[in-house]
Amino acid sequence: MFKIIFLAFSLLIWNIAYTQEVTTSGTITSNGEPLAFVNVYLKNTQIGASSNEAGYYILKGVPSGKYTLIASTLGYKTFSTVLNIHEKKDVLLDINLEPTTESLDEMVITGTLKPVSRLESPVPVEVYKPTFFKKNPTANIFEALQNVNGVRPQINCNVCNTGDIHINGLEGPYTLVLIDGMPIVSGLGTVYGLSGIPNSLIEQIEIVKGPASTLYGSEAVGGLINIITKNNLTAPEFFADSFMTDCGEYNLDIGTKVNFGKKTNTLLGVNYFRYDNPIDNNGDNFTDFTLQDRISIFQKWNFQRKDARIFSLAGRYFYEDRWGGELQWTPEFRGGDEIYGESIYTRRWEVLGKYQLPVEEQLLLSFSYNDHSQNSVYGDVPYLADQRIGFGQLTWDKSFAKHSMLFGTAIRYNYYDDSTPATSNANGNQPDEVIIPSFFVQDEIAFSSKNSLLLGARYDYDQRHGHIFTPRAAYRYKFTDNDILRLNAGTGFRVVNLFTEEHAALTGARDVIIAEELKPERSFNLNLNYLKKIYGDNGTFVGLDASIFYTNFQNVIIPDYETNPNQIIYDNLNGTSISQGVSANLDVAFSNGLKIILGGTYQDVSNTENGIRRRQLLTESFSGTWSLAYTLRPWDLIIDYTGNIYGPMRLPTLGENDPRNEFSPTWSIQNIQFTFTGLQGFEIYAGVKNLLDWTPNRGNPFIIARANDPFDKEVTFDVNGNAVATTNNPYGLTFDPTYVYGPNQGIRSFVGLRYTIN
Incomplete structure (x- = not known):
């Protein structure tokens, strides 16, 4: 084909x-x-x-x-x-083209909540444009991040294929995902909210590695990802991108811009994804990849006001029907104990906006609200959940002398209710509902054109945990305009919120045990960053971005899978958790059309409790990413070769008798794409994903434990509830789909078409 x-x-x-x-x-x-x-x-x-x-x-x-x-x-x-x-x-x-001092291409906002040139920002911010993600087209942002150095999409379930985003080895709950600076995607939304964001409306993605709680509050402990949508100046009049794979995946992405008079315009984006071809290449009678039917509609309104004041509104509606499980599963088996399937209906809507107050001072009101409703079954275990998050923030941007000040106040409303014991007590159902007010201040002091210092502090009050204070500092020294050193130190916090799906529990294989009083997690981070840019006379460009990072966590909440294979025990770690390492990105562009992007991270993530130090589960010790692009100008052809490599990870096995490997091998996903640009307005592209045909089942007797008995009907338990070895269960295991560290999809080809009207 x-x-x-x-x-x-x-x-x-x-x-x-x-x-x-x-x-x-x-x-x-x-x-x-x-x-x-x-x-x-x-x-x-x-x-x-x-x-x-x-x-x-x-x-x-x-x-x-x-x-x-x-x-x-x-x-x-x-x-x-x-x-x-x-x-x-x-x-x-x-x-x-040489950027001007006020170049929009170099502007970032995530590090300081203020538009600033990336070179002038005291906080290191990585910027990725749509052209970077087009080198390996994907159906959602979650998959697209696989080629960003130090960022890894982690799949958490072999059956339903949901996951989260790891930054520098830290678990998904420590990563905050923003849309236009608003905390739209969090909690359960992190699992599903990264799907369905139309790529046609993305202006750029900014990534900050390290705590950002001083500006963004809870969840921004390990880092944050800010998805910035296009405005009326940069959006094309019309854009369409559609691709399909030989295994049956189909993705359609459409965007358009419409003007209503001289002062109002709107951006509309629609994403549709469908995959309905059950495949079982590893022979365990379970789908290798979740079947999905998803639609997402995004609309953003921009209003021109006097003195160029900001006013924008945006909304998104998302619906998805996904299932995975035994190949014989059909909807009539939903919720029963005959044929195992994980079926998830997700509906969520979001609204966000920015309004600059009509006064002389720079006062900006930002707000967002999202409602997430989920109807799920995991075999015969139902999981019904509702989450609502409201957020409002007022900032005052004030500069005088050498000081660039930012004052802000925010309020966050969290509501969560589900059908599990997590939201119940002795009196019955008890939804988790809390209001968290916050105040923060930031001062960037420009001592000279070469060095500046940023100081910040935030105060939050959580009725469950009391007063929370998070300071930070960032220093920037500019040797030259293209030679910059940054030193950042800060703290982060995460309040107790177990609003994440623990698939090991929801499959019925494990019971959830929660300590009576969980304390808020705290972290302290140091980051030393060096940025160097070199422009050659012949058009060659070289860029180096390198960092040394260290994060120390206190009261970290880690799900314990190992003390009892039939339980997940949540409790604060009686000790410390440390993430440390080095990371570097190298960009090289030659005048002959060759562009090379290389990234590498070496990290040590461990937990120490009662004097015993253990490497964190599902965390690689090293990783690398690359992108090689070459343009054959006479043929109007671009060739992109992208890939990643990950070192061994410690995996969640089910005890000493589990025959599956305790550590994953070193593994790599590699892709190639050919793009033809010779037709005005069109791009035709085709390629192959996963060239090495790598899947996690290599070297293992099986991936899903007891796939032949997903309801544990033939498992014998002792008086303590532990599975015992029998003739038909020689390893003494129960059904468990959580042994997963990479995608199950093998090699596949794809072909696609893009059309743009500027």
Whole structure:
């Protein structure tokens, strides 16, 4: 299938390449990244065009003569050069635009809650554009993050394939996910909320590694991911992206921009994903990949106001029907104990907005609200849950002399109710409901053009835990404009919130034991970051971003799977949990069209209790990511080779008799993609995912324990409730699908089409 597609694709390229008119063409980049929507024209003529999302531009039918070529876009210095055009001789001209001081491409907001140039920010912020994620197209943000160094999507269940995001080896509950700076995705939403965000409306994704609780409160302990949507200046008029794989996955992503008069415009994005082809390559009679039917609709309104004051509203509706389990499962078996299946109906809606008050001072009101409802069954165990989170924040941005101040107050409302003992007591059902008010202040002091110091502090009051104080400090020293050293120190906290699905419990294999009084988790973090950029005279660009990090946790809440294989015990760790390591990213872009991105992280994440130090479960000691892109300009062809590699992880086995490996092997997922950009407005792409055909079942007798008896009907238990070895259960195991550390999908080909109207 793939060979036929690739052959036809190559013939198409060959034909177009040799039937072109005399042209001037090339790729427009900055810092090695392609720039879209750059205006390119020949001065004093009607010949012009704009670059596509790959940075490629083409001027066709240029007569012989001498011209001045101009390339310009907002946030970059205008490029100008003289061209001598000769008949029947194409001109290949690559353009590197130099960012201006106020370049929008370099602006970040996540580290300080204020728009600032990335080079000027005292807090290191990693920025990823849509072009980075297009190198390996995925159906959701969760999968797309697999090629970000130090960030790993962790699948938590072999059957339903839900998961969370790890940053520098820290578990998913320590990662806060924001949309336009608002804490929309948290709790159970972290499991499902990262699916269905239309890629067509994403402007960039900003990642901060390390505690950010001073600005963002609870959950931003290990780091945060801020998904920033496009505005009316950067969004295309229309965008469509659709791809399918040979195993039956289908994804459609559509976005459009509509103006209502001169002062109102709206962005609309729709994402639809469907997979309904049960596959069982490992032969355990369970689906290797969850079947899904998902739709997400996102709309954002922007209103122009006097003095360019901000006013925007956005909303998203999300619905998903997913199931996994035994191949014979159909909806009539839902909730029964005949055929095992995990069926999840999820409905959630979100609204968020920003409104700048009509006063002289810079006062910004931000707000968000989301409602998440879930109807699930795990075999014969129901899990019905409702979560509502409301958030409001008022900030005052004030500068004077050498001080750039930010004052803020916030209030957060959390409501959670489910059908498990987590929200019940002796008097019956008791939903978890709490209001947390907060106050914070931040002062960035510019001592000189070379060094600055940021100081911040936050106060929260939680009626369950009392007063919580979180300070932080960040120092930046700029040797040159492209040579910067940053030192960050801060604290983080996470209040008790067990609103995460523990699949080992929900399958009925384990009981949940919760300590009577769980204390809030606290952390202290140090991060030393060095950023270096080198611009070569021949258009070559080299960027280095390296960090040393250390985080010490107190009162960390870790689910204990090992004390009793039939229980999950929640309690505060009587000791410390430490995450430490080094991380580096290297970007290299050559003028010949070759671009290389390499990332590597070495980390040591461990828990020490009662003098015993143990490596944390499901945490790799090293990881690496890479992206190699090469543009064959005569063929209008881009080749992308992406991948990641992970070192061994300690896995949750079911005791000494479990024959599955205690540690995973070193494993890697690698992908290749070919993109043809020779048709105006279109991109045709095809490739292969998981080239090595790697799956977690390699080297293991099985992945899901007791897959042949998912309801434990043939398991014999002793008086203490422990499974005992018998003839048909020689290892003394119970059904358990939580032994998982990577995706079960093997090699598969894909083909897709993008269409853009700028």
